[in-house]
Amino acid sequence: MKDIRRKTVRELLSEPSKYAGSEVDVKGWVRTRRGNKNVQFVALNDGSTINSLQIVFDLSRFSEESLKTVTTGSSIHVQGLLVESQGKGQTVEVQAEELEIYGTADPAEYPLQKKGHSLEFLREIAHLRPRTNTFGAVLRIRHALAFAIHKFFNDKGFYYFHTPLITESDCEGAGAMFQVTTLPMEELPRTEDGNVDYSQDFFGAPTSLTVSGQLEGELGATALGCIYTFGPTFRAENSNTPRHLSEFWMIEPEMAFYDVNDNMDLAEEFIKYCINYALDHCKDDIQFLNDHFDKELIDRLKFVVENDFVRLPYTEGVKILEESGEKFEFPVYWGADLASEHERYxxxxxxxxxxxxxxxxxxxxxxxxxxxxxxxTVRGMDVLFPQIGEIIGGSQREENYDVLCSRMEELGMADMPWYMDTRKFGTVPHSGFGLGFERLVLFVTGMQNIRDVIPFPRYPKNCNF
Structure with missing residues (x-):
């Protein structure tokens, strides 16, 4: 092999005229191989793009034996001349001169052969599914959206604020949390009244994985002005719907001196920015998903970014639903927590x-x-999207110390003096919202199950990989 700097498939396909006629060095995994007794064609993909680069092996130069293990899933290193392609489907191809085989994939055992695989089957081999075109596209879009989130908030002067994953508080009051303990499960220490003695636990108190970084985010906002969190959160709900995960990522901005209208303005600007970023930077991947999974995907994404969001009081929304004539599965009445079917209507x-x-x-x-x-009523605001239903939930926070105390007493909540101090010392109007990252990825990719937009999904009875 010559000493040539490796080029990614994306580099070569995005600027073919720059490299045409020169020797190139490429590495990747074999998608397919076909040909005849004179020539063999290999589609090579290195993950940098949805598109593959065609490698041409002239059998007057390479023996059948040397190509025997160049099969779907094998990884290879090729050097050769990048030339204009004579066939259809690609602009350039590599005429191979040198071949190095890194790793083989026995066709009799490799589960990702060139055929259609169900998404359910691919969840069973989540360690390999990123190699497919579909999941390569999803994961590149996921990366782009994560980058867009950081860029959006950074450019607006927000500070990235890290909130704890282990906590004593339950932000939502849901009670469905994963407990964190070092106590021996086979012989739990007990107090005299028979309760678990958490004083002997690592933190000296019951602790769990966080369901939200919001409460700690509010502490940051009342010092830094505008912050955002972006990290994993955990909920132990026994839910097997296509919209829920047990481990997922949340984006939670908190802003001092924002009222609920400022909050809504930011939420709309933010989510449109993220979708536009994906449309601009993930064209090939989104087009692939549009062509193969959801023919209306691109139109739906443009529909969101090109239209102003309707701002509708809950009371008016309930009236519209009650007078719609629709037969909903779940009843609609003032005071009901609206279901996804209501939101989507x-x-x-x-x-x-x-x-x-x-x-x-x-x-x-x-x-x-x-x-x-x-x-x-409260100054809450939820953003509702087509297909998804609720994608953002937020509110103006209660900054009045006495009112907040009354609400907590009314709900029988334990004291949180560290949280109440933000209302006790220099309280300010402030607002925030939460966006489930996987729900955003679900919307932008057009996938139908949230388990297919995170590399290794966690849900009831499943913690593989």
């Missing part, structure tokens, strides 16, 4: 635009949401 059928639903009944929302003057 408002977005897809009634307004035909994304909807921001506001001013929910206080009974169905979290303790920290600011109480409206009517004493019945």
């Amino acid at each position: 408002l977005v897809e059928k009634h307004f035909k635009r994304p909807v921001m639903l506001t001013d929910y009944p206080k009974e169905i929302k979290a303790f920290y949401m600011k109480l409206n003057e009517d004493g019945k």
Whole structure:
């Protein structure tokens, strides 16, 4: 092998005229191999793009024996001349001169042969599914969206704030949390009254994996002004729906001096920015998913970024649903926590635009949401999308110390003096929201199951890989 700097497939295909006529060095995995007794064609992919680079092996130069293990899934190193392709489907190809085989994949055992595989089957081999075109596209889009999130907030002057993964508090009051302990499960220490003696545990108190970084995020906002968190969160709900995971990533900005309207403005600007970023930087991957999985994907993404979001009070939304004539699975009435079918009706059928639903009944929302003057509703806001339903949930936070104390007492919540200090010392109006990252990726990729937009999904009875 000559001393030539390796080029990625993406480099060569994005600027073919720059490298045409020169010797190139490429490495990757074999997608397919075909040919006849004179020539063999190999589609080589290195993960840098959805597209593969055609490698041409002239059998007057390479023996059949030397190519015997160049099969689907094998990894190879090739040097050769990049030339204009004579066939259809590609602009350039490499006329191979040198070949090095790194690793083989026995066709009798390799599970990703050139045929259609169900998404359910691919979940069983999640350690290999990133090698498929579909999951390569999904994971590149996931990367682009993560980068866009950091860029958006950084450019707006927000600070990236790291919140703890292990916590004593339950932000949402859901109770479905994964406990963290070093106590021996086979012989738990007990107090005199028979309860578990957590004083002997590592932290000296019951602790769990976090369901949200919001409460700690508020602490950051009341010092730094505007912050955002972006990290893993965990919920132990026994849910097997295509919209829920036990381990997922959340983006949670918190902003001092923002009211609920500022909050909604930011949420709309943010999510449009992320979708536009994906449309601009992931064209090939999105086009592939549009062509193979969801023919309406690109139109739906453009539909979101090109339309203003409707801002609708919950009370008006319930009235629209009650008068719709639709036969919903779940009943609709004032005070009900709207189901996905209700949310999607408002977005897809009634307004035909994304909807921001506001001013929910206080009974169905979290303790920290600011109480409206009517004493019945809170300044919450949810962003509703086509196909997904709720994609963002947020609110103006209750900054009044006495009102917040009353709400916590009303709900029977334990004291959190560290949290209340933000209302006790220099309180300010502030707001924030949470976006489930996988739900955003689900929307942008057009995939139907949230387990297919994270590399290694965690859900009930599954913690493989």
